[in-house]
Amino acid sequence: MQSKRLFLLVMVLSIGIFSWFGLTILAIPKAHAQQPTVAIPTVTSSPFGPMVTVNSDQEQINVRAGPGAGGEYPIVGVLQQGETVPALGRSPGGGWIQIVYPTVNGGVAWVYAYLVTVKGGELPIVEPPPTPTPKVTPTIDPTLASQLIIDIGPTRMPTFTPPAPVQMPTYTQAPPISLAGGLPMGFIIIGFGVLGIFGLMISVFRGR
Structure with missing residues (x-):
């Protein structure tokens, strides 16, 4: 009788430890992909003066x-x-x-x-910088330009081939682990634990 009680106690403790371990795994949060960030540069300033x-x-x-x-x-x-x-x-x-x-x-x-x-204070008068010098447009002698004109026939424009579309990676959440029939693993583990405790209680009452 003592050996039977010891066997039932070991079985119940094993089921309880296995149930706790399974629930701990199910409670681990899923990792999500982090969105990239882009830093925008700004002009830094001094806190002193105007x-x-x-x-x-x-x-x-x-x-x-x-x-x-x-x-x-x-x-x-x-x-x-x-x-x-x-x-x-x-x-x-x-x-x-x-x-x-x-x-x-x-x-x-x-x-x-x-x-x-x-x-932050008054501003002194500052002389403005000189205005930019306008660019000089070169001129060409019309007589010389007419001698350099080359008759070029029509050419076919190159065709443009659009690049292949970029395949963006997608992140999907893994479905919860379940046995046949769609019953989640967590409920199965808890059920085994309850059955083990119930069996232990029956064996104790019978021993009395």
Whole structure:
């Protein structure tokens, strides 16, 4: 009788340990694919001295090589809404502000004064840089050009072959482990544990 009780006790403990181990495996969370992130570079600024901030009603403003628009000075960059950069001075008329802009030659550029807000002190008057020299368009003697004209027949344009579509990887979640009939493994394990405990209780009552 003692050996039978010992056998039943060992069987129940084994089933209980196996059930706990199975439930622990089922509780492990599934890993998900991490989406790549892209860092957007921003212009860093110094917290000292006068600063200018792009007004909230402007989505972005142009940064120019000098205090002038309409083709007088080229656009060298942009500032986004709310972006803050150090200010160096004003144009003689006060309509343009010179700022620190490290991405251009010389490290300075200009923004329109009515599109930004100045904080941190007064700005001195700064002389504007000279306007860029317009490019000289070379001219060709018409008589010489007529002698160099070569009659070229029509040529067939090369055909364009679109590249093969890129197959993007997809991530699917593995289905839960189940036995025949669609019953999950967790319920099977718990059932074995309950049956073992029930058998132990019956053997104890019979021993009495």
